[in-house]
Amino acid sequence: MMEPIFVYFIGIAGSGKSYLTKAFAEWLDSMKAHCMRINLDPGADYVPYPADVDVREWFTLESIMQKYNVGPNGAQIIASDLLVTLIDEIKYEIDLSQPDFILIDTPGQMEIFTLRESSKLILEALGRDRSAMVFLFDPVVSKTPFGFLSQLFMANSAVFRLEIPQINVLSKADTLRSEEVEKIIRWSSDLDYLLSFIEAKTLSVELLRTLKDSGLFRPLVAVSAVKGSGMEDIYDGIQEFFYGGEDIERILF
Secondary structure, eight states: OOOOEEEEEEEHHHHHHHHHHHHHHHHHHTTTTEEEEOOOTTOOSOSSSSSSEGGGGGGHHHHHHHTTTTHHHHHHHHHHGGGGGGGGHHHHHHHOOOEEEEEOOOOHHHHHHSSSHHHHHHHHHHHHEEEEEEEEETTTTTHHHHHHHHHHHHHHHHHHOSSOOOOETTTTTTGSSSSHHHHHHHHHHHHHHHHHTTGGSOOOOHHHHHHTTTTTTOOEOOTTTTTTHHHHHHHHHHHHHHHTOOOHHHHHH
């Protein structure tokens, strides 16, 4: 049996991590790939998928606020550190299920996951060499060049911190006009085109060119959890990372 692949869904609050987790899991199910769904967000009021492991079974932001007499921000920090205490339980559930893919829905505030040391400990414990991330670009923020750039820098900060392969996606593409999607996708693949929307004096062009030369300026994949579009592109990116692009049926059957 092949070792499972861990896919972490990361992005700013409201970018659609939970619904993309749901959509990609359903697509994998349709391909007869066995996957687990893990919710690591203790502040989630609702998750749209049946979570096989749910951090809220152990603690919620509300319970932490009451126990430690802290506010929402303090509770988020405490929760991120408490996640480490669940590693053995998570590994136990994974061993029982023996999935092909483990989809991990990370906390709404992305910096809580990407910047805290506890997340790196989780990655190491579960298997960094079998992990990848899907970074969601919020569609509303991405409509302006500087909004797009802010997320580009956040995406790369996640790479620097977590040190795992990354697939960048334009989330909720169905909420944008087709010309808006085309423009944003072109921004992600044509640096000169992006720079034509920006006054050079307001940003270091050299920094952007360095990102491009370093392979950190990558085309976005337009996805829609509602329509189920882009799921195969996410899968293809994962396959490329771990199997050199071999087809899923050759891997699983």
